[in-house]
Amino acid sequence: MRVYLDYNATTPVDPAVVEAMVRCFTENFGNAGSVHTPGQQARAAVDSARESVAALINAKSSEIVFTSGGTEADNLAIFGAVAASPKPRKHVITTAIDHHAVLHTCQELESHGVEVTYLPVSRDPNSRGIVDPDDVRRALRPETVLVTVMHANNELGTIQPIAEIGRIAREAGVCFHCDAVQSAGKVPLDVNRLGADLLSISAHKFCGPKGVGALYVRTGTRIVPRFRGGHAERDRRPGTENVPGIVGIGKAAELARVKLPEDSARISSLRDRLEMTLCERISGAQVNGDRARRVPNTSNLTFRGAGGEAMLIALDLQGVACSTGAACSSGSTEPSHVLLAAGLSHDDARSSLRFSLGRPTTAEEIDYAIAAIPSVIERIRAISPRTTAAAVPVQ
Ligand SMILES: Cc1ncc(COP(=O)(O)O)c(C=O)c1O
Structure with missing residues (x-):
């Protein structure tokens, strides 16, 4: 049996999505910018997709800009909002646990003279990985032009107090971007309740295709486009529309x-059963991240004394696919920046696995994973050069 438990990395495309897309490769193949009938048919498909995406986040369809994915949406939001600000000195607030699509963009801004504050998150073992809204308030300066805080963390699954942070940004008159790539499709999203001016989502995290995402841009929020070359997406993202991806x-x-x-x-009930049973059966296993304020599908666990990469490979050989952290940093030996920021030691961060479930996950798959994982962990612990769980006090 093969059990896929890495839905935060990506998801399979729902067959109904494939069916809708296939028509756009063959029958409805027009360029949505053309005035003739095939073009207008493609335009109608794009318009209808825009309405569906808007409905998912309670936005207006005119506020949706299609992009090539979450990374581009984050880049467009951050570079775009900072460039649109007339302030001579600029300051951005983000968090230490945001995705690299946000962090690397902020680092690039720093190389152009923009100051960036990277807020810490809770390191308390019972509430790891949550930003304190008061820290956002304290970090605000007259020159702050953007606050960008993720909604659900991709590694821990922790949900940030976005509505409160949005209110603080709004009161200060500062633009607020939220990377909601890991919460879209997992928890209800409402851009008004969250107070977001800009919000990123990505299709492949909720059973859509890779290479397409969207940036919500609240009416009246100014962003400077990253690309030049036409008037698509109301001048905010030029280029021939990726009609199959958008559909x-x-x-x-x-x-x-x-x-x-x-x-x-x-x-969430499957996730909880997996998590509870693994914690019962594997000595010293601990859950990372605030358990209550989490998306329903994610469980991040530390198995002290076992190397993450070794566990990952051994589990894969048993048919269980999971992750040691963000997919884009796998292969790197550096421990996850998220787990370190959330207070884990280097060793614990290197001994952690993320299990993430999805719509196709079945009870039988969870039974299989529960049966397979404990013996794999014990085997890896036994051959790991470091220590065993029993020898190390659990925090
Ligand atoms: C929180 C978060 N933001 C952004 C991205 C990037 O999205 P994409 O893969 O669509 O570029 C990811 C992908 O893992 C993510 O988890």
Whole structure:
């Protein structure tokens, strides 16, 4: 049996999404910018997808800008909002646990003279990985032009107090961007309730295709486009529209919105069963991240004394696919910046695995994973050069 437990890295595309997309490669293949009938048919498909994406986050369809994914949406939001600000000196606030799509963009801004504050997160073992909104308030300066804080963390699953942070940014008159790539389709999203001016999502995290995402841009929020070359997406993202991808994200958004209540209840109970049983059966296993303020599908666990990469490979040989952290940093021996920021030691961060479930996950798969994982961990512990769980006090 093969059990895929890495849905935060990516998801399979729902067959209904594939079906909707296939039509755009063959029948409805027009250029959405053309005035003739095939062009207008493609335009209608793009417009309808825009409405579905807007409905997922309670936005207006005119506020949706299609991009090539979450990374581009984050780049467009951050570079775009900072460039649009007329302030002579500029300051941005983000967090130490945001995704590299945000952090590397902020680092690039720093090389151009923009000052960036990287806020810490809670290191308390019971509430790891949560930003304190008061830290946002304290970090604000007259020259602050943007606050960018992720909604759900991709490694821990922790959900940030976005509505509160949005309120603080709004009161200060500062633009607020939220990377909601890991929360879209997992928890209800409402841009008004969250107080976001800009919000990023990515289709491949909620059973849509890779290479397409969207940036929500609140009416009246100014962003300078990153690309030049035409008037697509109301001048905010030029280039011929990726009609199949856009239709794909539209269908995936529609399915996510309809299925969300059922999916989240079912998935969280499977996740909780997996997590609880592993903690019972594996000595010293500990859950990372605030357990209550988490997306329903993610479990990040430390198995002291076992190397993450070794566990990952051994589990893969047993048919269980999970992750040692963000997919884009796998292969790197550096411990995860998220786990370190959340207070784990280097050793514990290197001994952690992320299990993330999805809509296709079944109870049988969880049974299989529960049966396979404990013996693999004990085997890796036995051959790991470091220590065993029993020899190290658990925090
Ligand atoms: C929180 C977060 N932001 C942004 C991204 C980047 O999205 P994409 O893969 O669509 O570029 C990811 C992908 O893992 C993510 O988890």
